[in-house]
Amino acid sequence: MSSLLRREWQVALRAKGAIINPVAFLLLSTTLFVIAAPDTVSSDAAAGILWTLVLLTQLLALDAMYRRDFDSGVLEQTLVSAQVPFVAVLTRIFMQWLSTGFIMVAVGPVLGILLGLPAEATPAIALAMLLGTPALSLLGSIGASVTVGFSRGGVILALLVMPLFLPTLIFGAGLVAAAEAGSSVMPQVYALSLISLVALAIAPFATLAGLKISLEMQ
Amino acid sequence: MLSASLKRLWHKLGSPRWFFALTESWVKVAGWSALVLLVWGTIWGLGFAPADYQQGNSFRIMYVHVPAAMLAQSLYIGMGVAGFIGLVWRMKLTDVAISACLPLGMVITALALFSGSVWGRPTWGSWWEWDGRTVSTLVLFFLYVGIYALREAIADQELRARASALIAMVGTINIPIIKYSVEWWNTLHQPASFGLTQKPAMPSEMWLPLLVMVLGFYAFAGFIVLVRMRTEILNREMGARWVRDWVQVRSER
Numbered sequence: 001m002s003s004l005l006r007r008e009w010q011v012a013l014r015a016k017g018a019i020i021n022p023v024a025f026l027l028l029s030t031t032l033f034v035i036a037a038p039d040t041v042s043s044d045a046a047a048g049i050l051w052t053l054v055l056l057t058q059l060l061a062l063d064a065m066y067r068r069d070f071d072s073g074v075l076e077q078t079l080v081s082a083q084v085p086f087v088a089v090l091t092r093i094f095m096q097w098l099s100t101g102f103i104m105v106a107v108g109p110v111l112g113i114l115l116g117l118p119a120e121a122t123p124a125i126a127l128a129m130l131l132g133t134p135a136l137s138l139l140g141s142i143g144a145s146v147t148v149g150f151s152r153g154g155v156i157l158a159l160l161v162m163p164l165f166l167p168t169l170i171f172g173a174g175l176v177a178a179a180e181a182g183s184s185v186m187p188q189v190y191a192l193s194l195i196s197l198v199a200l201a202i203a204p205f206a207t208l209a210g211l212k213i214s215l216e217m218q
Numbered sequence: 219m220l221s222a223s224l225k226r227l228w229h230k231l232g233s234p235r236w237f238f239a240l241t242e243s244w245v246k247v248a249g250w251s252a253l254v255l256l257v258w259g260t261i262w263g264l265g266f267a268p269a270d271y272q273q274g275n276s277f278r279i280m281y282v283h284v285p286a287a288m289l290a291q292s293l294y295i296g297m298g299v300a301g302f303i304g305l306v307w308r309m310k311l312t313d314v315a316i317s318a319c320l321p322l323g324m325v326i327t328a329l330a331l332f333s334g335s336v337w338g339r340p341t342w343g344s345w346w347e348w349d350g351r352t353v354s355t356l357v358l359f360f361l362y363v364g365i366y367a368l369r370e371a372i373a374d375q376e377l378r379a380r381a382s383a384l385i386a387m388v389g390t391i392n393i394p395i396i397k398y399s400v401e402w403w404n405t406l407h408q409p410a411s412f413g414l415t416q417k418p419a420m421p422s423e424m425w426l427p428l429l430v431m432v433l434g435f436y437a438f439a440g441f442i443v444l445v446r447m448r449t450e451i452l453n454r455e456m457g458a459r460w461v462r463d464w465v466q467v468r469s470e471r
Contacts, residue, residue: 146368155367213377
């Protein structure tokens with residue numbers, strides 16, 4: 001368990017691009033959005049745009065989630081040698097979340113300022129990211145595990161996981177919008193937590209099954 | 219005693235040949251009851267049911283829209299259940315079922331969206347509203363498309379079966395979450411016409427034809443799924459002796 005974590009951590013640290021690129025993509029696409037539609041700055045749409053862009057960023061990062069380990073054979077070795085493959089998968093998902101979703105907790109509020117969201121909404125954005133992004137990593141991992149064997153799995157991955165991301169998007173954007181309006185954010189907090197917990201319950205098993213299918217496809 | 223015979227039935231269900239022989243008569247039953255129910259329901263619903271006091275005659279689109287929307291969801295859940303059985307018991311037949319439900323489900327979901335759009339024009343004043351239940355049906359359509367794309371991408375039959383079973387299962391678990399979150403998000407849709415727990419809000423002259431149509435749609439779906447499954451079984455077992463015998467018997471008749 002600890003050696004797995006250590007390995008994943010070192011891989012994440014050495015592949016700095018995996019952390020920096022999504023953030024750069026997120027900032028860039030936000031800039032494009034604001035330039036294309038200046039009216040959206042400080043409007044009601046800002047929270048929704050923020051969450052949509054986070055979702056797309058996560059989608060891009062997901063494609064690489066298992067790819068390198070899959071191509072190099074490390075994935076197969078890990079699944080064969082791990083005492084509990086379930087834990088190995090969970091570790092991988094956790095690290096993927098640390099390098100994308102967790103970063104969003106810090107980057108999200110900055111984007112909120114760029115999109116003209118009021119300063120009072122800043123903690124709400126961080127909270128929404130913290131509660132919502134685990135669901136994105138977990139559910140996304142299922143899609144990534146099934147499509148990792150395809151030479152061009154990106155579009156299929158998007159088709160498979162985007163519908164599953166919808167509840168997170170709704171309550172994530174809803175949380176930020178509620179904070180903006182000054183009303184209670186607790187309903188959205190509960191809903192996001194529930195979604196992430198359900199995702200946590202199904203994703204490791206489904207990912208494991210998906211990876212086994214993909215490994216046989218090789 | 220009972221459990222032993224149930225167990226035997228379960229094992230038999232895994233055999234495509236046994237299923238093929240068993241459903242020979244079911245196809246006719248499903249086909250004829252679909253025809254009778256749909257004709258009866260259509261004539262009753264379109265011709266004899268009273269017009270709605272608010273929506274006039276446009277409410278009659280309900281007789282297509284509601285059964286289609288119900289069936290669209292049922293077929294996806296059916297795929298999810300088949301996927302679960304297939305993954306757990308490694309049954310060949312469940313993938314045949316998924317491959318039969320998938321195209322039908324896509325078409326029926328599209329029909330539900332289209333008929334809803336046509337109904338929305340006179341009642342809501344626009345062809346498309348971003349209403350909660352409309353969106354959840356649209357998302358259901360995307361869920362179907364995802365499985366379809368996945369199946370297209372995998373050449374190996376065994377792996378295709380397992381991958382689509384897995385995704386159908388995950389989708390089915392997520393359907394209620396998606397449905398409730400989208401409805402929470404926004405809804406101006408009229409509430410469901412039928413519930414298991416309460417009496418419909420319509421008079422019986424209006425909902426009885428609807429019930430007939432719903433049953434007709436399900437019988438129709440059963441018919442199509444059975445025919446497609448049987449064709450797929452013949453296709454997959456092409457080399458088997460019993461298939462050759464069956465074809466021979468058929469051609470001599």
